Amino acid sequence: MGERRRGADLERAILDAAWSELSARGYSGLTMEAVAERAGTSRPVLARRWDGKAPLTVAAIRQEIAKYPMNVPDRGDLRTELLEFLEQASKRAIGIAAVFTLFSSEYFAEAASVPNDLRAAVVQGNGTMLPAILDRAVQRGDIAREKLVPPVDALLGTLFREYVVMNFSAPPPDLRTAWVDRIFLPLVRAS
Amino acid sequence: MGERRRGADLERAILDAAWSELSARGYSGLTMEAVAERAGTSRPVLARRWDGKAPLTVAAIRQEIAKYPMNVPDRGDLRTELLEFLEQASKRAIGIAAVFTLFSSEYFAEAASVPNDLRAAVVQGNGTMLPAILDRAVQRGDIAREKLVPPVDALLGTLFREYVVMNFSAPPPDLRTAWVDRIFLPLVRAS
DNA sequence: AAAATAAGATGCATTAATGTATCTTGACTC
DNA sequence: GAGTCAAGATACATTAATGCATCTTATTTT
Structure with a gap:
């Protein structure tokens, strides 16, 4: 099963997933787990990029607003x-x-x-x-x-x-x- | 060791404690445990009165505003x-x-x-x-x-x-x- | 004074999320 | 085509908070 996303591609997909979670459940309801799953990846991948919920959320919001x-x-x-x-x-x-x-x-x-x-x-x-x-x-x-x-x-x-x-x-x-x-x-x- | 608070007295003290916790840590940082401790009581006492964080917090805010x-x-x-x-x-x-x-x-x-x-x-x-x-x-x-x-x-x-x-x-x-x-x-x- | 009630203390099981380590495998580089 | 790197999958230990049950003890009621 090919199609493995990398770098900026992957990052964008994760932030989109984070945004969806944020919209659906709010900040307190957002978990790294759920974001990873929605993005079709796993927690370690997120952990390598962001330090936790807050930085991930800010990044997701910024990407959304930039649209x-x-x-x-x-x-x-x-x-x-x-x-x-x-x-x-x-x-x-x-x-x-x-x-x-x-x-x-x-x-x-x-x-x-x-x-x-x-x-x-x-x-x-x-x-x-x-x-x-x-x-x-x-x-x-x-x-x-x-x-x-x-x-x-x-x-x-x-x-x-x-x-x-x-x-x-x-x-x-x-x-x-x-x-x-x-x-x-x-x-x-x-x- | 006497001085056991009851009813409205106790309730007021708990809500004051909840307000302090809320001011100090914010909603996400507020725990039933911490409120109970600050009020000098224990969790079961809170659990008998409020259903969880949200109702307790609303009650605490209302008491504060009423002042x-x-x-x-x-x-x-x-x-x-x-x-x-x-x-x-x-x-x-x-x-x-x-x-x-x-x-x-x-x-x-x-x-x-x-x-x-x-x-x-x-x-x-x-x-x-x-x-x-x-x-x-x-x-x-x-x-x-x-x-x-x-x-x-x-x-x-x-x-x-x-x-x-x-x-x-x-x-x-x-x-x-x-x-x-x-x-x-x-x-x-x-x- | 006896009975009823609720406060206060404690313990335990459960749940939810996170951090981290390990390992395999796909994809890009040279 | 070999080597490197990161993605993706799992697993495990840890932490934090909660719910609930139990038991003792103080206070109020009658």
Whole structure:
């Protein structure tokens, strides 16, 4: 029986399996055993690559999130771009929610870390899309630079995260529209 | 050696111990054994009262949160009341954060439940303070009723939760002030 | 004072997961 | 085609926590 996977191939398959387990049972329900079985391999193979549940899980989440890159091109209109941004972000909602599955874990207890740190580690440079959109809008004169001050500048991200974390699912389109039209734009629009 | 605790007395002591363990090690690090030892009792005593980790933890969180009742009397001024509301809420921040410590647990996996459901179960009728404050402000004419529409009406609670969950700590006073002055009041103030 | 009840201590079997060592076999390198 | 390396399969010991049963002892009830 041929077909023996190696290196990056194998690694990808294992991370996919880990992601499936994570989605199905959550972090506490994830075992190396189950991941190995689902990936059609065995525990020693996992043990050679990752040090335990936490590193494996982080790797799996990062691979998953990387599948949905954020990219909002210039549409000439802030509102359109913000809605597009939220739509794309919603595609990775489950990945984001999974991060919080790590909450109760040793991860935070040992690392003296808080969820925000983990989030930063997972998204890496991926979190720069919103500032770019807002910058363009300022250039255009759609919004006033002086209104774009903390905590207003990060408001949409904040609302999005809260929803995802509390509901383990993506915010519905009409809620996203309400965020933009009833909250964010009224606050920043040059009046 | 006298002094044998019973009934409600004993129960309170156990829940305090469970809370301490929860704060110190997080949900995944909490064991019936450790709670029993910290409370100066033994596992069978816990087993007779709670069915396992999850129910014990919920009970401990509820007892903790009950120690900081929310009560914002009429101060005649919306801004003052909102700041007071956020200040009181901050006192229970750790309790709220602890709720999310349950994330990775069997709790959500089995109950087909999301964090919002758990939150509702824990706060019970305690979450009605903000609507009351806003109602008063509408009566006074400080804010326009028609601006108090979802998701604006719940905005302060949303911001508060997001901060607590992401940072495992209470928001600092100047951030709370910024939420009120730069975000919430501009949105609802009768213009 | 006697009886009922529940606290507190202890022991044991069970379950679940992990780490690690060993061995065979397939696949890639030179 | 030989040699090397890692995949894949097993096995075993260890650890951690739980459930349950039993027994003693303190406290409350009547």
